Amino acid sequence: MNEIAAAPKLLPWAPERTGEVPPAAAGGLAPDGRGGGPGWTRSLALPLRLAWRQLRAERARLFSALAGVMFACVLVFMQLGFRAALFESATSLLSAMRAELFLMHPLTTASFRPEPLPRARAFQTLALPEVAQAVPVYMAQVSWRNPETGARRMIQLVGFDMEAGAMRFPGLEAVAEALKRPDTVAFDLRSRPEFGDIPGLLARAGGAPLKVEAGNREVEVVGLVEIGASFGADGNMIANEVNFRRLVPQRRASNTDLVALRLVPGADPRAVQARLREILPRDVAVLTHEELVAHERRYWEEATPIGFIFGFGSAMGLIVGMVIVYQILFSDIAAHLREYATLKAMGYSDGYLVRVVMGAALILAGLGFVPGAALSAALYGLVGEATYLPLGMTPGRAVLVFGLIFAMCAAAGLLAVRKLRDANPADMF
Amino acid sequence: MRDQAPVLLRGVSYAYGEGELRRPVLRAVDLTVGPGEIVLLTGPSGSGKTTLLTLIGALRAMQEGSAAVLGRELMGADEAARVALRRRIGFIFQHHNLLGFLTARQNVAMALELDPALRERERLARAGAMLEAVGLGAHADRVPAQLSGGQRQRVAVARALAGSPGLVLADEPTAALDRASGGEVVRLLRDLARSRGVPILMVTHDPRILDIADRVVALEDGRIVAAHAGAADRGGPPPLSAAAARG
Ligand SMILES: Nc1ncnc2c1ncn2[C@@H]1O[C@H](COP(=O)(O)OP(=O)(O)OP(=O)(O)O)[C@@H](O)[C@H]1O
Ligand SMILES: [Mg+2]
DSSP: OOTTTTGGGSOTTOGGGGTSOTTOOSOOOSTTSOSSOSOHHHHHHHHHHHHHHHHHHOHHHHHHHHHHHHHHHHHHHHHHHHHHHHHHHHTHHHHTBOOSEEEEOTTOOSTTSOOOEETHHHHHHTTSTTEEEEEEEEEEEEEEEOTTTOOEEEEEEEEEOGGGOOBOOTTHHHHHTGGGSTTEEEEETTSOGGGOOHHHHHHHHTTSOEEEEETTEEEEEEEEEOOOOOSSOSOEEEEOHHHHHHHSTTSOTTEESEEEEEEOTTOOHHHHHHHHHHHSOTTOEEEEHHHHHHHHHHHHHHSSTHHHHHHHHHHHHHHHHHHHHHHHHHHHHHHTHHHHHHHHHTTOOHHHHHHHHHHHHHHHHHHHHHHHHHHHHHHHHHHHHHHTOOOOOOHHHHHHHHHHHHHHHHHHHHHHHGGGGGOOGGGTO | OOSSOSEEEEEEEEEESOGGGOEEEEEEEEEEEOTTOEEEEEOOTTSSHHHHHHHHTTSSOOOEEEEEETTEEOTTOOHHHHHHHHTTEEEEOSSOOOOTTSOHHHHHHHTTTTOTTOOHHHHHHHHHHHHHHTTOGGGTTOOGGGSOHHHHHHHHHHHHHHTOOSEEEEESTTTTSOHHHHHHHHHHHHHHHHHHTOOEEEEOOOGGGGGGOSEEEEEETTEEEEEEEOHHHHSSOOOOOHHHHHO
16 A cells, blocks of 8 residues: 555545655745745645545545446536537527528517517618618428328428528538429438438429428428427428418518518628618617527526526536535544644644545545546437537537536535534544 | 744633533733743643633634743734634644554654645655654654554644644643653753743643753732743752642
């Protein structure tokens, strides 16, 4: 168990490895170790090493603590991942729009149930020379009959002028020409499977027209685009303006749901936005692309319990993890009260022992986070495939979760540190 | 060696509890331990020996009187001053209190980790030399669980002396040991302290080890009742007061 002989068993960063603490100045000043600060590395490295040696000595306890940290880590990663994936999918349709400015009814809360605005507003914007194109976008929920089972389900129909180039879904260019024919739609291949295996049917049809029933009409699916299901829409299909009106005849032709404005190259969207607000009546809101996406996102975050649910799930994970880490640290202190009291009698300050306990907490955070993050990344892959949600590890989230786990362990450490008060050397003799 | 006595107590009184429950434990104790002197403190159970030792060891705040330890006045000293003083005192407890997850060498080195001037290599070398001195050079890399009771207490002796303390305080260091290993440990402690000129103040109930002392002080009901030269000067067991022998 000599630390020199045993060195290969230790972590690479463990100070035992080098046989000495990094660059601690040789010229110690005061005998009480407070002289001028001969290196904060020493005042942190030695307690950290003691903490690590103590943790290492009790394998079972160490592993249960690490399991607790990992558990919290995975739970928080999954909750935050789901949350981000759901918000991302909720805004995927709007994110795919390629225009600088948008007109929307001010009372529209979410794009899946828009308040209509007068279509004339679209043409009014063309009064500004900076506005190159004004593309009305129509949205409606229509019924769709699964061609395999006959079951009906509501699907989101998005209608717009394909020529204008205001949308950029993958696959759109390939179907744009075919969509000009009457009663044609393109199906979102990332719709939920309940709508039927349309990609499979299309492939098997081998060029023969694939007819489906939508909105009480027979329409032909001429191709596939990629948009993504969301909270508001289990699936999507797109059509041109004319076909949209045929599928949704009850809609008034003078109304639209959203207008995408494409500006001439070099125009400043902010300036044009300000000008449009001046010239347009109060019945339309003028939003930039980011504002539109943020507006949609805010709806899902604030007007629904979704944000809260995932936040709550994360908090529960952190609390459970904290309790486990606290238990481990507490029992470590309780089991070593005599030894801690002895250290105090030898002249170790309370602050030093606090650093030992906090060091143990932070070692647990670090050692638990790494496998926890790896496991979460693997789970993202598995769960993402099963749920059609865009789950993935992002550096930003990894940093955030590390911060949370770090804070969780630090909080557990701070709670456990109170037990150190029981280590009173006056009661030791 | 310093002229001033390492321990100089004048009129030290101490009481536990407050108000109605206040119980005086020490009453106007005067005690001096000279440079290099080995003083044994005996007395019946509850007479206040441990309390006195914790006051001298700066583990407890003083209430009354004056106590100069290693040149530092403890009356009114704050926690930081007491922590600093503890670093210059070697403690030996009834139980070895070694850290179970550290080897003997690492345990002894713990006494040196507070000295910022030392590097890890020097600490371990000094700890190894100290273990040699207590006859455990071959066991330096064992953890306490692999050592016998007497060996553990010898590691504790090595730890107490490793930091070159100005004073060693011991409270019944042999109480948990059998007769042979207990005697061995205190004689080792005495020899090492003598060779370094370190004074020792040791509480003991064990009449078999009184012969190591220069002086034996008996405490009864919080008062010093008898102080006489120890067997170390006289070559025979000292005349004990009835109270001191009772423990
Ligand atoms: N922390 C405390 N709070 C209250 N009373 C205490 C405390 N510690 C000791 N006492 C009491 O003070 C008296 C003296 O105790 P002390 O431990 O100093 O005696 P001692 O001489 O060391 O006894 P022993 O030989 O049994 O170790 C005892 O009556 C004891 O019950
Ligand atoms: Mg006692």
